[in-house]
Structures are given as C-alpha cells and as structure tokens.
Amino acid sequence: MSRASLIWELTKRDFSEKFAGSVLGFVWSLILPIVNLVIYMLIFGKIMGGRLPGKSDIYAYGVYVTVGLVPWMAFVGSISRASNIFLEKRNLISKVSIPLPSLLVYVNLAEAITFMISMGFFFIFLFFTHHKFDMNMLLVPFLFYLQQLFAFGFGLLAATLTVFLRDIKEVITLTLQFWFWFTPIVYVRDILPDAVKSILPYNPAYVIIESYQRIFVFGTDPNYQALIVMTLCTHLLLFFSYWTLRALEKDVRDFL
C-alpha cells in the first residue's frame, strides 16, 4: 500500500470510528456543523443580541464568532490529537513500517475535511443572507493551509516529546485553553488592555484568526506583512520539529 493510500485509509477510518455504532453514521459530520452554525448565528446574534462595535448587521457577531471558532476548532483538534498520536497508534507503528509524520498528516486531513464541511455550510448561509463576497475570500484556502502547517509543526514536536514525557499532553491541553482566551475569537480586540494588545501580534493564532475576521466581517485586506512573517516562522518550526524527530526517531520507536 502506498503512503498516500495509507493516509487516506486512516482518514476514512478516523471518520467511521468517530460515528461507529450510530444509526446516522457519516451524516452526523454534516449535522454537527449545521447545529454549530445555528448556535453561532441565532443564539449569539439574535437571542443574546451580540453586536460588533460599528456594525448594525444582526448576523455580524455570528459571522465574527464563526470565522474565529471554525478555524480554531481545526487548529486545536490537529494539535491536541497530534500530541498523542504516536502513543495512540503505537500498535500500528510497531507492526507497519510507516513514516511517523504520516500519522500527523491524516489527523490534519481529517480536521481539514470537517473544516471544509463547516465552511461549505457557512458560505451557503452567507449567500442566502446576501453577504458581500470579496476577492480576499480567495485567500481562505491559503490561510487554512498556513494554520494547519503551523499545527502540524507544533503537533509533530509535541508528539515526539510526549513519547518521553507523557505530561506534555496535559500541558498542551492547558496551554490551548489559555491560548483560546488570549486570542480574540468570541470577544473583540478593543476590550483588551493596551499592554495585552501590544503583544497580540506575536500570537500566531491571532494573526490567522484576525485575517479571517478582516476578510469576512470587516471586508478589508489581511495584514500581508504579518502573514509573511508567520509563514517564515511556521516553516522554521516545521524544520525544527522534523529535525528533532529525525534526531530522536530511533529512541521514539524503542520507547513505543
């Protein structure tokens, strides 16, 4: 079996295992994003009356929350699952000669499929609410690619180190909690104190989420300079993570 087909097989199995035993099966992966979208738009926007400063549109806050939470879920899902993937798949690793980074590729792919389903429904919603479509929306796949690359690099480093020190998985869970509240996803950046605002550009998740928010909510260009810096940092992280894995690969396989 080629490497690509193995990754695809693992991705398919991941989906089927997620809804194993349920009557609706794969349909749940379509229902859940719709329910989330309804919650963001109706509960946050209409019932709770959430509004964005300077925006009169009743769905503006719902759109703001959606374009923050949907990518964030994929980002967090990729990192948190990746951090434990070598331990989780230790039986497979010991039986089949599989390159270790391939396991992270399938985790990323599974999260990407969920993201695409959610964004598909989101675009349908935008179409029916006569949302203004902008050329900047063409950047969305590239933004998502960049965020998943960062998650891949971070996850690869975490997965390698978790084999030797299991506590790292718990540390990552806690870090992701803090990271979520340090990133303006459900609140607006303006409510933060100036000291926190000044360090926000160093938060990679902020650079990405802010780009989505600018494109979908404010109709402006993302900060291209910040995205280029983020791209360079992400690839340095990927380089370092892969180098670490190569250096420790023999020990990782022995430990497993």
Add this chain to the structure above:
Amino acid sequence: MLLAALLAWTLLFAAVVALFMKRGYGRMRVYWLIFFNAVFLCGVFWFFPLLKGFHQIQP
C-alpha cells in the same frame, strides 16, 4: 485573473513538488519540501495584494 494567477501558482508548486518527489533526493527531501512550501506561501501573500491592485485598476 486573480483566481487564474492563484491556480497557476498552486499548480506550479504542485508540479515542482511532484517532480521533486519522483526524483528522490533522499533524507534531505523533506527539508527541501519545507523550503519550497515557504516560497509558495510567501509568494501567495506577497503577490496577492499586487495582483489585486492590478486587477482593480483594470477598466
């Protein structure tokens, strides 16, 4: 035009990666792929605003 440019750039990147994977280059292959990937994404974020500006001044 913008969409065509993005598609062309992506296809060029995919072709380079495919060619590179076919020819091998051993253990350094992944490091080269990381490098190509960085060039690809930097290219997108560098040229997108320029192309968009060009697109907007077209009659």
